[in-house]
Amino acid sequence: MKKIFSSRLLIFSVIGLISWGGVLGRRFSALTEPVNHQMALSSRVKVASLIWPTQGWISQGYKPNHEGIDIAGPIGSPIIATQAGEVIFSGWEDSGLGNVVKLKHIDGSFSIYGHNSHLLV
Template sequence: MKRLSPGLALTSVSLLLSVFCNNIVEASGDSNGRIKFSPNTSNRYKLKNPQISTGYIWPTQGRMTSGFGIRYGNMHEGIDIAGPMGTPIFAAATGVVISAGWNSQGYGILVKLRHPDGSISFYGHNRRLLVRRGQQVEQGQQIAEMGSTGNSTGPHLHFEIHPKGKMPVDPIAFLPEPDGVTNVRRNPRTRPSQLEVPNSRLPRMGNREWRVED
């Protein structure tokens, strides 16, 4: 058994693996903070349904007022969740802040996070930011307060997910069952995917290569 120290150590492994922290714990059979590792890996290590079931959490609470897709003749590239002014906004997954500040394209005060799998999440229309560019954040950490900045008619969060190198996708497909969010509409055609992590992306300890044990 390889013991990892809480928090930062697991996050470091997450970034090395390009896999979300909770996927590592789920796949390894975590027991009292102990993560199993073993030498001599196979060619590839597969995680089933990585982002769809466990990668992201809901970034706020409130009522979903607009979904992903065509809206008023234009593409709406995320979902909107309305709530009282100042409602906490949380990081949907572990990541690094790549942008935090005013956006002139309608998002108002915007935060962008890059996650271990290379995806990027957007958090728009905030009243106040609690993070800065370059900062590493944990899943569930508060990063902002809900507001109505930019092209907005009332306090809400505009939330987007952009898979690495791809156009934005419906965030609902990446989120678990609603927790504190009402009026959620899922697309029944959404299907989960698989993530493959090559050995070249696994962490090395000394001269040995390790992986999360199947």
């Protein structure tokens, strides 16, 4: 498997389901809390900017036993990476995700793109 570093990962999805896990899941829950702008500016915490990876809707949200969100969309919807990262796995996974691509991002978070009809990595 060839490792790549790219901000544009294109995958064609069967049902467009995406799961964002690990660090990203915790960050997602934090977005629902009010922001103290003065405190945020003084903390100097670097936050990565993320893009919405595909057309679709949240079919399953973040909760204690599901560390991420699932995005469902129309069959054949293109999916792009939420931010630049390194492909750490691309292929079939028997865990229920089927054709899957896993990325590790610079900030240590991971994104997982599963249930794809084609992998174009």
